[in-house]
Amino acid sequence: MLFAKNSTTLPALSDSTSVADISVIKGDNPLIWPLLSLLQTSNKSWKVHHLASELQNKGLMQDLDEDQQKALFKRNFLLMNALFELQAMLLPQHWLQVKAMEIQIFRIIPRNLDSSLREDDALREYYLNWINYDTCPNIIQEMLESFWNRYEDYIGTNPNLMHKGQALAVFELDMNATDREVRRQWRKLALKWHPDRPDGNAAQFRKVCEAWQALREKY
Template sequence: MLNPLIDQIFDLILTKQVWQVHILASELINSGAIKSLDKNPDRDLFKRNFLIMNALYQLQTQLHPQTLLVSALHIELLEKECEYPLTIKTNLKDYYLNWENYDASAQEVDALLTSFWERVKHADTTVTLTKENYDELTAKWELPTNFTLKELQKRWRQQALKNHPDKPSGCEIKFKKVKGEYEQLKAAAR
């Protein structure tokens, strides 16, 4: 089924490169494209977000999977293709493309919200590098085995300048990957 919000969302993402779902929702509500969808506020929020995510994933498929980056907290229309393919959480994409999920009951919505907040509450933000991963990253980053924080920061700046999306050779996906590796190495250096 073709989502009626696809054209409005496409028009919006053409005006600004980076979005978040709640900002898109506000714009769609203000323009009158989305009205109240349910008397229950939680189900209304769920249905609104479902329609937006469904439209985004349909757009991603229509444009090209490597052109539209979609997650709840970061939606970005990339200006150029990166050599890294985007990592797509197919279970999330599959969920939002299945129209049967749109009519989730109040209990299902409550369970989803509870599960989400539990994951956020108990999320382990520290990443532990194994010896193998540590060795791979230090070699990849061309760092000595017992590197200093100053050496790591210097390499980070070089990598950031090389991969930043605003640079001709840059790529958003590469930049985020390098940033993640930097955070892991920085945590391991302490």
């Protein structure tokens, strides 16, 4: 069962991959941003497989394994990972409910926010840990690179035109910026300018994505 209610029924970790190995993976899950578009522009509650179908229709997802059962699991892992990342990014202004069959952004934060978050602690911990994807780090990195390339084509970015200094200027950082500062500023600006946010701007969002693509290879 892919979406178990407690950690004891989730799939086992891969014996061939260590936590240290996974630490070399850089970059955000690019599915965060098209998911934000789908959720932000719709008032309905989504099911995870409907989100997957929409992303596939946009050319942003592909089969991830020859074995269809494994492909389904990996697709759902990527989606749930992106959703839990986005949930944290939207707080405290908005609440993203992350249930496999009920996924929706709410403007009103639950009164019992701590309790709502605790309900999903096991799932959140599981899906935010890349070691549970059950493959080696370089394969995960290649997969994310492939997704980023498709997403760049989808939104029309051109990361090859920007060097490190220009990219840091877009992020309002200097040459001494740390990896943590770059990542924090990337998420802040991408969320601010995402075109489906209330004050978003498509051109600024593309520019921030280009800067991130230039910088994430260097940090």
